Amino acid sequence: MNDREKQQNLCKEYRKSLYRDYPEVDRFEKRKRKWFWFLFFYCLLLWGLRAGILWQRRISPVALALGLVMGIGMHLIILAGAMGPKWKVAFVLYLWFFLNAVNIISSLVRQGLTSWEAFHWAYIEGFVQYPLEISYDLLSWVYLLLLLPTAMWLTLVPANRRMAEESEKLYEKMKRFSMSQLKG
Helix, strand or coil, X not given: CCHHHHHHHHHHHHHHHHHCCCHHHHHHXXXXXXXXXXXXXXXXXXXXXXXHHHHHCCCCHHHHHHHHHHHHHHHXXXXXXXXXXXXXXXXXXXXXXXXXXXXXXXXXXXXXXXXXXXXXXXXXXXXXXXXXXXXHHHHHHHHHHHHHHHHHHHHCCHHHXXXXXXXXXXXXXXXXXXXXXXXX
């Protein structure tokens, strides 16, 4: 076993001992981690669908790859920050939600879809001609709608805020321990 593996094992053992007195915080972090990965893979699905649409339109492979890396990277950074140990960063999800909601609504209005009926018929007819694009639109709205309850779950539920505050303290202890292991 090399030094790095020993350090990793020491950190794992320290984490277990640290969280032994905080099982609810550990469960909270596991739920948060699972939800993060769900949102991230959902985002990957959306970007894969978007890549398929752009590929059909003969977009340059270099531009496509660059756009995918930047788009996925931006989502990853925002999600990782919001779902990280500092719960107040989760307020970014509200901003992300409202910014995207305003963009969607203004886009629909620019296209003349100002009533529910016009929207409904445009998307039914559009689905027949452009199933991939309409599917992407609908799935991206679902993703957007998942961001709002995620932000609310992280910031408005008092029990979750308390767990996040404990999690942040434990995270700092883990960080100090890890740093001492690297120095020692």
